[in-house]
Structures are given as structure tokens and as C-alpha cells.
Amino acid sequence: MENQTKVTEFILVGFPSHPGSQLLLSILSSTMYAVTVIGNACMIFIIRTDSKLHTPMYFFLENLSILDICYSSVITPKAALTFSLGKRIISYNDCASQMFFFSLFGTTEAFFLAVMAYDRFTAVCNPLLYKIIMNKRLCVFMVVGSYLSGCINCTIQTGFTFSLSFCGSKEINHFFCDVPAVMYTSCSDTLVNEIVMLALCGSIIVGTALVVFISYGYIIITIVRMPSAESRLKAFSTCSSHMLSVCLFFGTVFFMYAQPGATSSPNKSKAISILYTIVIPMLNPFIYTLRNKEVKESLKKKFKKKGVFFVPLLRMRMTTVSN
Numbered sequence: 001m002e003n004q005t006k007v008t009e010f011i012l013v014g015f016p017s018h019p020g021s022q023l024l025l026s027i028l029s030s031t032m033y034a035v036t037v038i039g040n041a042c043m044i045f046i047i048r049t050d051s052k053l054h055t056p057m058y059f060f061l062e063n064l065s066i067l068d069i070c071y072s073s074v075i076t077p078k079a080a081l082t083f084s085l086g087k088r089i090i091s092y093n094d095c096a097s098q099m100f101f102f103s104l105f106g107t108t109e110a111f112f113l114a115v116m117a118y119d120r121f122t123a124v125c126n127p128l129l130y131k132i133i134m135n136k137r138l139c140v141f142m143v144v145g146s147y148l149s150g151c152i153n154c155t156i157q158t159g160f161t162f163s164l165s166f167c168g169s170k171e172i173n174h175f176f177c178d179v180p181a182v183m184y185t186s187c188s189d190t191l192v193n194e195i196v197m198l199a200l201c202g203s204i205i206v207g208t209a210l211v212v213f214i215s216y217g218y219i220i221i222t223i224v225r226m227p228s229a230e231s232r233l234k235a236f237s238t239c240s241s242h243m244l245s246v247c248l249f250f251g252t253v254f255f256m257y258a259q260p261g262a263t264s265s266p267n268k269s270k271a272i273s274i275l276y277t278i279v280i281p282m283l284n285p286f287i288y289t290l291r292n293k294e295v296k297e298s299l300k301k302k303f304k305k306k307g308v309f310f311v312p313l314l315r316m317r318m319t320t321v322s323n
Contacts, residue, residue: 007166010095010185012088014079014175015270026084027118032282033076039285040065043054043295056134057123057238060116060286063143067112068281070299071105074098074278079175096162097176102176104147110253111146113246114208120239121215125222127167158194160196164188174270176277181269209250217244241288248283250277 015025031109043065047053078098082088090098157179164186174181179197183190217237226232252275289295 007092007170009091009170009206010166010177010182012090012175013171013173014082014088022083025079029083029278030080031077032278033072033080034078036070036072036278036282039282040069043285043288046295046298049095053294054300055102056119056139057116058297059139059321060112060119060143064109064112065285067105067109068284071109072100072278072281074101074105075176079278082155082175090177090222095172096158099161099177099179099182100154100158102277103157103179104150106150106253107153108146108150109249110141110204110208111149112212113242113249115142115146116242117215119214119247120242121219123238124219124235149204157197158198160193164190164193174273174274176271178269189304205246205250205254205299212246212250237293241292244287245280246283248277248280252280 015022044062047058047065048060075098078090094278121133122133126133161182162181164183165188166185167187169185172181172185183193183197216239223232223235237317252272255272289299
């Protein structure tokens with residue numbers, strides 16, 4: 001058997017198209033990344049500076065915002081460079097690192113959404129025991145547990161994928177080092193890897209989705225049994241933002257990783273990948289802000305405080321100019 005040359009770099013194919021389209025993709029992805037970072041950073045700032053938002057729900061939301069910044073930062077900057085400057089080459093180690101952290105943050109987000117669903121279940125179905133059940137110790141444990149679960153998954157996924165041989169084409173038919181796309185590039189038999197990916201990702205996605213659906217099943221039953229329309233509306237409004245995020249995230253991720261033949265349609269996968277790597281992290285701050293009364297009230301208070309500060313300052317400047 002001949003010795004195979006060790007691959008030291010890969011070529012990200014991205015979206016082959018006219019240079020003008022590539023520039024447009026770069027501008028769009030860069031803009032969305034900037035909005036993602038600013039939007040999530042603002043959400044973190046609002047939660048940390050408003051004592052009324054120091055509750056378990058907003059503790060998880062703050063951590064989700066931090067996660068979305070990290071999640072998007074692993075993919076979008078490199079993708080923007082790939083689209084605009086044609087810098088499609090990525091080293092073997094950088095590709096492995098990108099896959100590791102992308103899998104880490106993606107898996108952690110799935111567990112975060114399940115944890116947030118349980119938090120809403122406790123708040124709506126057991127309101128009198130909510131503060132006792134969702135104590136600080138349990139909240140921290142759930143966040144740490146989510147990251148540990150993500151770390152286990154990404155270690156297995158990255159380890160299995162980069163144990164394959166890469167001896168033929170170095171082109172990865174994607175705009176980042178996703179597990180199915182890298183597997184598709186290998187010249188080894190990937191059947192075992194595909195089974196591991198399907199079993200591992202499938203169990204994580206189905207398991208976390210079940211927690212979400214069971215929690216919301218009980219929430220819906222509890223809301224329907226509430227005596228007044230006002231109490232039903234209030235209970236539903238605390239869950240609607242999270243429900244929308246869950247539908248967006250799990251819908252795209254299930255299509256990508258929890259079905260057989262995930263590596264067989266790379267072109268379709270690239271389009272879906274844009275949703276959960278770039279679009280969803282950008283949308284989350286708006287979803288939780290525009291549909292959340294407490295966050296909107298906190299924003300109004302902050303703008304009013306700025307107004308109180310700037311009006312006297314403006315008057316002082318006008319007086320100085322007139323003198």
C-alpha cells in the first residue's frame with residue numbers, strides 16, 4: 001500500500017458564481033455579522049444593567065446572546081473573506097478548529113433552548129415554586145452542563161471526521177468546515193462516521209426537541225385552563241419569543257444533521273447553513289426584544305435617562321455660545 005501525502009490545507013468552494021454576486025454575499029454577511037454582534041451585545045448590556053431583569057429567564061437569555069456572538073464569529077468573518085477576497089484556502093488545523101468550535105457552540109445552543117423551555121414550563125406551570133426550583137445553583141449547573149454536553153459532542157465529531165484519510169480532492173463544497181462537507185471530501189469509507197453523526201446528532205436534536213415539546217405541551221394545557229383572557233395572554237407572551245427561536249433553530253438543524261444522507265446534498269446544505277450560522281444569531285436579539293415587554297420597558301428607561309443627561313448639557317452649550 002502506497003504512502004498517502006498528508007493534506008495540510010483545504011479549499012472552501014463557497015458559492016461559485018459571478019464576482020459581483022460574491023461581493024454582494026460578502027457585504028450581506030459582514031452587515032449581518034455586525035448586527036449580530038451589536039444586537040447581542042446590547043441585549044447583554046441591558047440585562048446586566050437592569051436589576052429587574054436579574055431573573056433565571058434573562059440569565060439564560062444573556063448566556064444565549066454570548067453564545068450567538070461566539071457561534072457567528074466562528075463562521076461569518078472567514079466566510080466574508082472567502083466571498084469578497086477569494087481567500088478560499090484554510091489550513092488543516094484551522095479547519096479542525098473551526099469544526100470543533102462550531103460543533104461546540106451549535107450543540108450548546110440546542111441544550112440552551114431546551115433549558116429555556118424547562119424554565120418557561122416551571123414559570124407557567126409552577127409559579128409559586130418557580131424561585132425555589134430555578135435557584136441560582138441550578139441555573140449555573142444547567143449552563144455548565146450545556147457547554148459540557150457540547151464539548152463531548154464536538155470532540156467526538158471532530159475526532160472521527162479528522163481520523164479519515166484525505167488523499168484526493170482538497171475542495172470542501174461549503175463555505176466553512178462543516179462535518180458532512182468535510183466527510184464528503186474524504187477518500188475513506190465514511191459509513192461508520194455517518195452512522196456516528198446520525199446517532200449522536202440525532203439523539204441530541206431529538207432529545208432536546210422532546211424536552212422543548214413536552215414542556216410546551218404542559219404550558220399550553222396550563223394556559224388553556226387559566227380563568228381570564230388577560231392571564232392567558234400574559235403567560236403566552238412570555239413564551240412566544242422562545243417558541244419562534246426554537247422553530248427556526250431546530251427546523252434547520254434537523255434538516256442538516258438528523259436525517260440519513262446528510263452528506264449527499266451539499267448544495268442544498270449550503271443554503272440552509274446560512275440560516276442557522278448567520279441569520280438566526282442575528283434575529284435572536286430582535287425576537288426577544290420586540291416581543292418582550294420587560295426588555296422594551298428597560299430600553300425606554302435607558303433612552304429617557306440619556307435624554308435627561310443630554311438636555312442640560314445641550315442647554316449649557318447653547319448658553320456658552322450665546323455669551
